[in-house]
Amino acid sequence: MSQETIQVAALESEAIFIFREVVAQFEKPVLLFSGGKDSITLVRLAQKAFYPAKIPFPLMHIDTGHNFPETIEFRDRLVKELGVELIVRNVQDNIDSGRVKEETGRYASRNMLQTETLLDAIEEFGFDACIGGARRDEEKARAKERIFSVRDDFGQWDEKNQRPEVFDMLNGRIDLGQNVRVFPISNWTELDVWSYIEQEEIEIPSIYFAHKRKTFVRDGMIWSADDEVVYRDKEEEVVERMVRFRTVGDMSCTAAVLSDAVDIVKVVEEIRDSSISERGARIDDKRSEAAMEKRKQQGYF
Amino acid sequence: MKVLKIATAGSVDDGKSTLIGRILYDTKSLTDDKLEAIEEKSRQRGFDYLDFSLATDGLVAEREQGITIDVAHIYFSTRKKSFIIADTPGHIEYTRNMVTGASTAQASIVLIDARNGVVEQTYRHFFINNLLRIKDVVIAVNKMDLVDFSEEKFNVIKGEIEYLASKSEYKNQNLTFIPLSALKGDNVVDKSENMDWYQGETLMHHLERLDSDDINDDSQTRFPVQTVIRPKTEEYHDYRGYAGKIYGGDFEVGDEVAVLPSLTKSKIKSINFFDKEFQKAKRGSSVTITLEDNVNVSRGDMLVKVDEQPTIAKQLEATICWMDKEPLQALQKYYIKHGVNDAQAKITQLNSIIKTDFSGIEENPSELELNQIGDIQLKLSKPLAFDAYKDNKSNGSFILVNPKTNNTVGVGFIK
Numbered sequence: 001m002s003q004e005t006i007q008v009a010a011l012e013s014e015a016i017f018i019f020r021e022v023v024a025q026f027e028k029p030v031l032l033f034s035g036g037k038d039s040i041t042l043v044r045l046a047q048k049a050f051y052p053a054k055i056p057f058p059l060m061h062i063d064t065g066h067n068f069p070e071t072i073e074f075r076d077r078l079v080k081e082l083g084v085e086l087i088v089r090n091v092q093d094n095i096d097s098g099r100v101k102e103e104t105g106r107y108a109s110r111n112m113l114q115t116e117t118l119l120d121a122i123e124e125f126g127f128d129a130c131i132g133g134a135r136r137d138e139e140k141a142r143a144k145e146r147i148f149s150v151r152d153d154f155g156q157w158d159e160k161n162q163r164p165e166v167f168d169m170l171n172g173r174i175d176l177g178q179n180v181r182v183f184p185i186s187n188w189t190e191l192d193v194w195s196y197i198e199q200e201e202i203e204i205p206s207i208y209f210a211h212k213r214k215t216f217v218r219d220g221m222i223w224s225a226d227d228e229v230v231y232r233d234k235e236e237e238v239v240e241r242m243v244r245f246r247t248v249g250d251m252s253c254t255a256a257v258l259s260d261a262v263d264i265v266k267v268v269e270e271i272r273d274s275s276i277s278e279r280g281a282r283i284d285d286k287r288s289e290a291a292m293e294k295r296k297q298q299g300y301f
Numbered sequence: 302m303k304v305l306k307i308a309t310a311g312s313v314d315d316g317k318s319t320l321i322g323r324i325l326y327d328t329k330s331l332t333d334d335k336l337e338a339i340e341e342k343s344r345q346r347g348f349d350y351l352d353f354s355l356a357t358d359g360l361v362a363e364r365e366q367g368i369t370i371d372v373a374h375i376y377f378s379t380r381k382k383s384f385i386i387a388d389t390p391g392h393i394e395y396t397r398n399m400v401t402g403a404s405t406a407q408a409s410i411v412l413i414d415a416r417n418g419v420v421e422q423t424y425r426h427f428f429i430n431n432l433l434r435i436k437d438v439v440i441a442v443n444k445m446d447l448v449d450f451s452e453e454k455f456n457v458i459k460g461e462i463e464y465l466a467s468k469s470e471y472k473n474q475n476l477t478f479i480p481l482s483a484l485k486g487d488n489v490v491d492k493s494e495n496m497d498w499y500q501g502e503t504l505m506h507h508l509e510r511l512d513s514d515d516i517n518d519d520s521q522t523r524f525p526v527q528t529v530i531r532p533k534t535e536e537y538h539d540y541r542g543y544a545g546k547i548y549g550g551d552f553e554v555g556d557e558v559a560v561l562p563s564l565t566k567s568k569i570k571s572i573n574f575f576d577k578e579f580q581k582a583k584r585g586s587s588v589t590i591t592l593e594d595n596v597n598v599s600r601g602d603m604l605v606k607v608d609e610q611p612t613i614a615k616q617l618e619a620t621i622c623w624m625d626k627e628p629l630q631a632l633q634k635y636y637i638k639h640g641v642n643d644a645q646a647k648i649t650q651l652n653s654i655i656k657t658d659f660s661g662i663e664e665n666p667s668e669l670e671l672n673q674i675g676d677i678q679l680k681l682s683k684p685l686a687f688d689a690y691k692d693n694k695s696n697g698s699f700i701l702v703n704p705k706t707n708n709t710v711g712v713g714f715i716k
Contacts, residue, residue, distance in 0.1 A: 003580065005551075006572070006574050006577075006582050006583065006588065007583040007586055008574060008582075008585070010303065013546060013585055013586055017527070017587050020528050020545075024527055024641070042499070042563065047575070048574070048575040049544070049587070052534075052540060052542075053530050053531065053532035053533075055533070091658070106696070136374045137374075143373040143375065146321060164401040164624050164712070166401050166696070166709075166712045166714075167405060167462075167695060168546075169638050169640065171638060171707070171709045173636070186374075187376075189378075192383075216514065274332070
């Protein structure tokens with residue numbers, strides 16, 4: 001028996017509280033797992049919320065087929081360790097069946113196509129709460145998202161008609177056909193997540209750490225040279241560079257940064273001193289100022 | 302690191318978004334790419350200065366109209382502290398957003414345009430800060446550069462607010478008056494060179510010093526049970542853990558506790574957090590508690606020390622802020638969510654509408670409209686264990702949900 005006193009840090013305590021509300025208020029929750037650091041952090045928080053019981057809901061990965069192989073490997077190992085169910089739904093299936101049309105050319109990305117696959121999966125399994133790792137500090141439109149965010153059957157976010165969230169009371173009452181997107185780490189910053197990963201010694205995919213990679217430069221950003229997935233002009237020269245990724249989206253829309261941060265301590269230091277925001281390296285947000293808001297209205301995570 | 306949550310309020314064009322943008326800029330919290338985006342947009346619009354409001358106004362409609370219409374959360378930190386600012390709109394029709402933003406705040410900034418002085422909106426903002434019992438309120442008198450940094454103008458505003466404070470019910474509020482210019486940067490992070498007469502701190506210095514505790518030091522023990530953890534594995538065959546967040550006081554192994562509302566008694570056997578056991582857990586912590594006896598505890602029940610019981614009743618009186626287009630009327634039924642507990646509630650009486658300009662009350666109104674604040678009485682379908690809001694914010698507040706729309710329609714502060 002320990003003699004210690006525990007004071008759970010405010011952000012961690014809030015996130016655990018939210019997880020427990022989800023399980024108490026919904027019939028069929030699911031954790032949307034991308035293999036990125038935010039969803040890995042969510043998994044740790046969910047473990048803490050229900051220990052010594054197992055995480056009482058499945059993880060679901062919407063696989064674009066453009067993921068970094070390191071991410072997929074990591075994902076499979078993690079679910080095995082946790083003993084939780086993993087559901088995978090593939091964007092490729094919708095492309096093959098002609099339900100969605102793939103973009104082509106220089107800035108082609110499957111990012112937008114995820115939405116359709118996600119909505120199909122929500123309907124297929126009847127999920128009423130989808131837990132995600134979005135944070136309000138990532139982007140301006142996300143800064144206005146609620147912790148319990150109600151979506152209609154089309155997954156649409158009605159930003160003008162959001163429920164007020166007061167104190168820590170979360171209203172999860174919904175109509176048939178509606179579902180709720182839940183964001184337990186809404187109030188965390190990128191640095192909070194990294195510090196937590198360091199403090200908790202959480203394992204993350206290797207691409208977050210500096211490594212040698214074949215890359216090319218376009219519009220001042222560094223891209224992974226994988227010709228099957230990432231479009232590259234002939235004159236765009238492939239060079240091996242020491243890089244790491246700050247976010248793990250698709251290879252086709254996630255740029256690398258030059259870095260020699262080979263371990264978590266160095267990554268946290270680097271984030272602390274960084275002068276470019278996290279999503280600054282995401283091409284999908286740069287298409288227009290209102291890019292994120294538009295995607296959210298259409299049901300994007 | 303400690304996190305301080307701050308709510309902001311101001312009328313249209315008081316420069317609230319500009320102030321937040323300025324804070325982000327001066328604390329070097331704007332990254333290069335965000336700064337470039339602001340510079341480019343400012344140029345496009347033909348401004349010869351940086352429009353910092355572009356850093357926070359997130360939604361397309363807002364950018365088009367140049368106003369803020371929903372609560373946005375902004376995150377930054379200095380060497381000493383992390384901050385979350387809830388940027389809440391100042392328009393009269395958006396009181397609900399201000400209450401929302403301020404409900405989780407430990408401090409608040411009320412902006413006043415030095416040229417206009419105290420206006421009707423200021424009364425309302427000040428009133429809401431009082432109703433929510435925000436401990437630290439900064440009155441930021443902005444646009445001092447446009448009144449020649451006049452000490453006299455500043456003092457007039459200070460006097461009016463102090464007069465308002467004298468009429469308010471909540472007496473322990475710390476009021477701090479700071480003259481500043483968000484656009485030019487005077488007294489925001491750096492001390493102004495234009496106001497020698499002001500000897501106080503800059504806004505950021507002041508905020509860095511504030512206390513960030515949510516729950517009162519003297520609050521009684523409150524542990525509302527969110528869910529019961531039953532692993533049903535061989536190793537934890539008989540384990541029944543009560544998961545929740547401590548809403549007040551500290552709990553210790555061996556404490557004699559009562560389960561509310563049934564009043565069954567037991568003792569705390571263990572306090573768990575993840576895979577570790579602890580002797581004691583402090584307020585604000587999400588932990589799991591097990592009891593010595595196999596008593597009946599389920600979601601919505603509350604554990605308290607036996608000699609620290611709250612009110613347990615099937616009716617209550619409260620001040621309510623109405624947040625829905627469909628007005629509140631007596632005899633209507635709603636769902637009530639009190640912390641993690643749910644019940645049905647019937648409005649037995651709408652006693653009054655409270656004027657947010659401190660001019661008194663309107664008695665026996667027929668309804669309470671969107672953004673109005675009033676006193677009501679509720680009858681409940683089951684007993685709830687509650688405190689007065691002034692004693693415990695978490696256990697003294699509730700929301701009402703419209704059973705037809707499922708929308709959150711009001712927030713209540715128990716008397």
